[in-house]
Amino acid sequence: MPKRKDLKKIMIIGSGPIIISQACEFDYSGTQACKALREEGYKVVLVNSNPATIMTDPQFADATYIEPVTPEVVEKIIAKERPDALLPTLGGQTGLNVAVEVAKRGVLKKYKVEMIGADRKSIEKAEDRDLFKKAMQKIGLDLPRSINIKSMQEAKKAVEALGMPIVIRPSFTLGGTGGGIAFNTQEFEELVARGLEYSMIHEVLLEESVLGWKEFELEVMRDRKDNVVIICSIENFDPMGIHTGDSITVAPAQTLTDAEYQIMRDAAIRAIREIGVDTGGCNVQFAVDPRNGRMVMIEINPRVSRSSALASKATGFPIAKIAAKLAVGYTLDEIPNDITKETPASFEPAIDYCVVKIPRFTFEKFPGADTTLGTSMKSVGEAMAIGRTFKEALQKGLRSLETKRNGLDSVISAMEFDSPQHLREFVTKKLRQPHDTRIFYIGDALRIGMGTSEIHDVTGIDLWFLENIKEIVDFETSLKDAAVGSGADLKTRLTPPLLEEAKKMGFSDRQLAAIFSAKEDGIKELRKSDGIKTTYKLVDTCAAEFEAYTPYYYSTYETEDESRPGSKTKIMILGGGPNRIGQGIEFDYCCVHASFALKEAGFETIMVNCNPETVSTDYDTSDKLYFEPMTKEDVLNIVDKEKPWGVIVQLGGQTPLNLTLALKKAGVNIIGTSPESIDIAEDREKFKIMLDKLKLRQPPNGTARNFEDAKSVAGRIGYPVLVRPSYVLGGRAMEIVYDEDTLERFILEASRVSGEHPILIDKFLEDAVEVDVDMIADGETFVIGGIMEHIEEAGIHSGDSAMVLPPYSLSDEMINKIRQATVAMARELRVVGLMNVQYAVRDNKLYVLEVNPRASRTVPFVSKAIGVPLAKLAARVMAGAKLKDLGFTQERIPEYSSVKESVFPFNRFPGVDIMLGHEMKSTGEVMGIDDDLGRAYMKSQLAAGQNLPLRGTVFVSVRDKDKRSIIFIVKRLIDLGFNIIATQGTANALKKNGIKADSIHKVYEDRPNILDYVKDGKIHLIINTPSGRIPREDEVKIRSTAIMHGVPCITTISGAQASANAIEVLLKKDLDVTPLQAYHKKAIRNVEAKG
Amino acid sequence: MKKAILLLEDGFVLEAKSFGAEGETLGEVVFNTSMTGYQEILTDPSYKGQIVAMTYPLIGNYGTNPEDIESGRPWADGFIVKERSRIFSNWRGTVSLEDYLIKHRIVAAEGIDTRALTRRIRSSGAMRGVLSTRDFDTDSLKKKVMSWPVMVGRDLVRDVTCKQAYDWPGSETRKEFFVVAFDYGIKYNSLRLLDRAGCKVRIVPAATNAEEVLALKPDGVFLSNGPGDPAVLDYTIREIKKLIGKVPLFGICLGHQLLGHALGGKTYKLKFGHHGGNHPVMDLETRKVEITSQNHGFCVDMDSIKDKDAILTHVNLYDKTTEGLRHRKLPLFCVQYHPEAGPGPHDAGYLFGRFTEMMRTFKKRRGIRVP
Secondary structure (H helix, E strand, C coil): CCCCCCCCEEEEECCCCCECCECCHHHHHHHHHHHHHHHCCCEEEEECCCCCCCCCCHHHCCEEECCCCCHHHHHHHHHHHCCCEEECCCCHHHHHHHHHHHHHCCHHHHCCCEECCCCHHHHHHHHCHHHHHHHHHHCCCCCCCEEEECCHHHHHHHHHHHCCCEEEEECCCCCCCCCEEECCHHHHHHHHHHHHHHCCCCCEEEEECCCCCEEEEEEEEECCCCCEEEEEEEEECCCCCCCHHHCCEEECCCCCCHHHHHHHHHHHHHHHHHHCCCCEEEEEEEEECCCCCCEEEEEEECCCCHHHHHHHHHHCCCHHHHHHHHHCCCCHHHCECCCCCCCECCCCCECCCEEEEEEECCHHHCCCCCCECCCCCCCCEEEEEEECCHHHHHHHHHHHCCCCCCCCCCCCCHHHCCCHHHHHHHHHHHHHCCECCHHHHHHHHHHCCCCHHHHHHHHCCCHHHHHHHHHHHHHHHHHHHHHCCCCCCHHHHCCHHHHHHHHHCCCCHHHHHHHCCCCHHHHHHHHHHHCCCCEEEECCCECCCCCCCCCEEEEECCCCCCCCCCCCCEEEEECCCCCECCECHHHHHHHHHHHHHHHHCCCEEEEEECCCCCCCCCCCCCCEEEECCCCHHHHHHHHHHHCCCEEECCCCCHHHHCCHHHHHHCCCCECCCCHHHHHHHHCHHHHHHHHHHHCCCCCCEEEECCHHHHHHHHHHHCCCEEEEECCCCCCCCCEEECCHHHHHHHHHHHHHHHCCCCEEEEECCCCCEEEEEEEEEECCCEEEEEEEEEEEECCCCCCCCCEEECCCCCCHHHHHHHHHHHHHHHHHCCCEEEEEEEEEEECCEEEEEEEECCCCCCHHHHHHHHCCCHHHHHHHHHCCCCHHHHCCCCEEEECCEEEEEEECCHHHCCCCCCCCCCCCCCCEEEEEEECCHHHHHHHHHHHCCCCCCCCCEEEEECCHHHHHHHHHHHHHHHHCCCEEEECHHHHHHHHHCCCCCEECECCCCCCCEHHHHHHCCCCCEEEECCCCCCCCHHHHHHHHHHHHCCCCEECCHHHHHHHHHHHHHHHHCCCCCCCHHHHHHCCEEEECCCC | CCEEEEEECCCCEEEEEECCECCEEEEEEEEECCCCCHHHHHCCHHHCCEEEEECCCEECCCCECCCCCCCCCCCCCCEECCEECCCCCCCCCCECHHHHHHHCCCEEEECCCHHHHHHHHHHHCCEEEEEECCCCCHHHHHHHHHHCCCCCCCCCHHHHCCCCCEECCCCCCCCCEEEEEEECCCCHHHHHHHHHCCEEEEEEECCCCHHHHHHCCCCEEEECCCCCCHHHCHHHHHHHHHHCCCCCEEEECHHHHHHHHHCCCEEEEEEEEEEEEEEEEEECCCCEEEEEEEEEEEEEEHHHHHHHCEEEEEEECCCCCEEEEEECCCCEEEECCCCCCCCCCCHHHHHHHHHHHHHHHHHHHHHHHCC
């Protein structure tokens, strides 16, 4: 059937900010969908609050609304745009939930909007546990036995029937939030209570535990003629009980016979038909009892998902793109397979390699968080690796994680245990409880002689996986034997057959170097002299049955190399690897832009990355894609093969930047700002000399390599000081230190992170205003991209603070000073490309905090705010173009305000304090734009999920220092009609100023106390600034409880001020929506910068 | 681990490690893109005369079991994989793939760049090859390969067909139909599905003549899959001709090709054939696409039977080749692919229902004509 002609305009809902369980995979799918629909001639209306996405680039939609993804806003957009259809299946759970809500409110009916892809009925059938159960029973599919409950009493009755352990699943939440497995009554009651709270409909499903069963997923697609295909099967390495987002997963399924696989396939097809997903993709999850093969259906996601992004990257089949085309009426057989060109999309990909996905965690960012993995997702990113064997893919995947592991490294030191028995007990304990590094303990368990069946008993991990890991460990043992063998030189010990076998098993040069006490480069040389070549194979959807036209490669050690280096001038772009806090979608955005811009300019672009969620690893983005770990070895292997004219390291975040020196040493042409300049910016001493020369001020500072050094520096500049390692992103191990004892502790931590680089110590400027500047230069022309004023005062990581563009409180004189300083430094550093500077302003003095001659996290935000694609320009400039020729020579200052707000994962880590500091904690960001700053801020808060109330009760508890400044804010809130409740101290302070406030018990005083009020929904906003640098336990409890109950919690005075403003403007006039394209046409003031 | 060597007739050589029976084997080298189902593939008699290379690199993961067999023994003349699993892990598994191959004396090799091999076959076409764990002299191996018969012109049905007729044990349920199945290399799953569709089945040797079959008074005749070149199977084509119109006919794979010949058509050899479980086939009557199990090296030339009242019913969406046909008036239809699956998707299982439907209609009509 051809595409539908009755539809003209289609609306797509994006997934909003990056949060745990909803990351850039939805930008990947959304971007594909926008492209696919526009290709077909449809007008696309898009809403997404996340400015760091490619999909929100103005050219991907006809009207791009960077507005909060809420039912209210979507309704407004629908009223304004009057789309014919709404495609709800590409924006993750957020998109789906909002679409269902909008449908429920009758908005779609009112404006005659058709929901395409999946309708409300089928979404509810898949999402509502009860309806789902009934649907599956109707078609005769087996399910874990389960009971739905709406209260604790019902729960207690149900558990008697189902037994312990028991699974608790709240209905209608994100990524299993609030779910879990209970092993005893106490855990059970806790989890049920939490689940009831988290569920949008106060409903929890209690389920027979299938803990330890094998877990499988199928990615299914269906068209309107009811043709159904399975795109990919996925087998989870970690058995049932661990959220699939936190599991190591493997494609295709490894341990099912064809007979069993086909039964699963039939079940999935029947399920998608019964659920009624008319067109598009679906993810179907199964559990299989390893003892008897009993197969039960676990769940269906009637939309594209994290797994579908993975399946797309794992097979080369673009699920989201095809889903969009199916939604407008095409059938699978009418759509060509891009990769083979001649065959249609109505087929099932055959793969001839093994794909391993490994989640990336950042528990180190959340001290006190429970690192045990369960049914609630906790990982923030993932790496995918492709190899010809599971062993190779696993080791490649482990080194892709960038957690300082070079493969399946050992993580225990036997020396630390007084007896082998203790060691064994320790390892067994580590195996029993699933946690972020369990995979390494499996290796160690085998190293200390535990058997695979013993490990299987403890972990439930399938023996097939364990056997493969054992083969890696066994081979490592033979390598170790060879390493101490006769003959001193490397070549005689590491013989060619041994080396070749090691490479085939995925051992990195670094692992081999460690085993043979050699240098990494020595192993590489040996590979060369032995003629052991890295070979590249294609991901082609068809196991080589047909010619493939899309150059999507992975490396392996085989006989045939399929790469076809072309003759065009090539530029290689190094991506950012797995998402983590501090390095996420913003950098991928920059890489993608570079690729687009350079392709357009006639270069051949080569992307290297290992993150399956991203747009950068879409085979459509660059001329060539190498899906490879971002390590020196893997990157240089590609360089050797492709011999690019230039390599870009400054766009992918710290990951590629860390490779700069190694690449340069290998003779690679690093384009853009020179590595020497990068070094000046990173090296404190050199940087100081430069600032002195330019007569710029920085906070007094020094560097140290040990505690003694640090002590003397701190003594010289005076406490408080800011301690941090060099060459890290995201404020890892960064801390404000007020005394010597604390200093000693942090020096230890910082030196571990810093490695061979020195530790930086700065005077900390309390209560300063922070400013971020992004600029671009080509060596001749220097243009400010944007100057952003932070809302929170200095001391909070720039990645976590809210920012406003253009600045709202700085004087023109100060802004000019900032401009001049920025340009002066860029000129001095001979910046070619992007540069980010962080300043602090205090007492009308400007301090330079940090200069980074590379893309920053704010580049996408600034680009969207000013309507200029900075990363694209930067890439062109790096490749030799001049800003003059590209038409960007003047700073553009919008007349409207753009606010960037950060989004935090605290609801995933119950009990962890939400206080912000120098360690970055946010997973994502949102943007609010409006002609009025207050409204822009309000939008940013709504988009970030901070539902600022327009009436109700505000709880205020501030430290002594803030008691003066809070008075004005509280007065305004009262004027706006709010009631105020405060703790005794704050209430007294308010009373003295003539403000009436009810007082309330603190946490450890009498009941009911503030926690009860929060839980009972009597508090609508919390303003709570920390009492001291080490927060009191009760404060942590209040803030954490607020997060868990969705009560907005403000922890800074400046934040409270901005919020009061926002509430005030919103009370005056309701928010309205405007597309980005319209903002970009608005009045903009151009300013030429002079340095 | 013992060395093995694979040599193709175009001189392509790959070194490998032996993991099955030791020895030397010759045959046409083909690749199969199924990611699961190696035991069914090994035991499919259609692979007689062929050395099978699996494109999925990790094989043997779930071992072998007594149930997933398509005939009484493995028939493939050699087996090639990238990596065979050292252990097997599946609740039904009983014997490792290695032991299974050794027991059945199948020469097998691992450690081969099967993707390179596949690409070679894709560009050069299916070729003769030798897999040896004894002779590593390429000149000598080349000679052996060149003196081995090519697939075109080979009658391999003789080797795989049953020696005498037998009844499929089947389930206890009452059967509506009695079907005679010609065994050209029949797969058990065809029999299982006929049984499930309500047919009592008698399997007869390939050379059984039509009169004997009709004397059994079957409601329908099933023409099975099988190995080799259909064009040289005169002795079967001749008998099928005699059955056309007298009894409903359903052919699969070789059975389909033989029907094509019996209708007066021709077959030709495909460059490297279809072997896998993911080919899309369109049913031209319903316009629906089914994902199919495929295993054939020859194909019916529709042009050759244009004027014989044959209608194309199924087409392969990959290369547009013939995947099924029926007669405009007479009760017969056949498909090139494998609706019986084993291994592969079950999408086309409805064809067994179509066969019983045809038999039912035929039965009724005959009842009217001969009271």
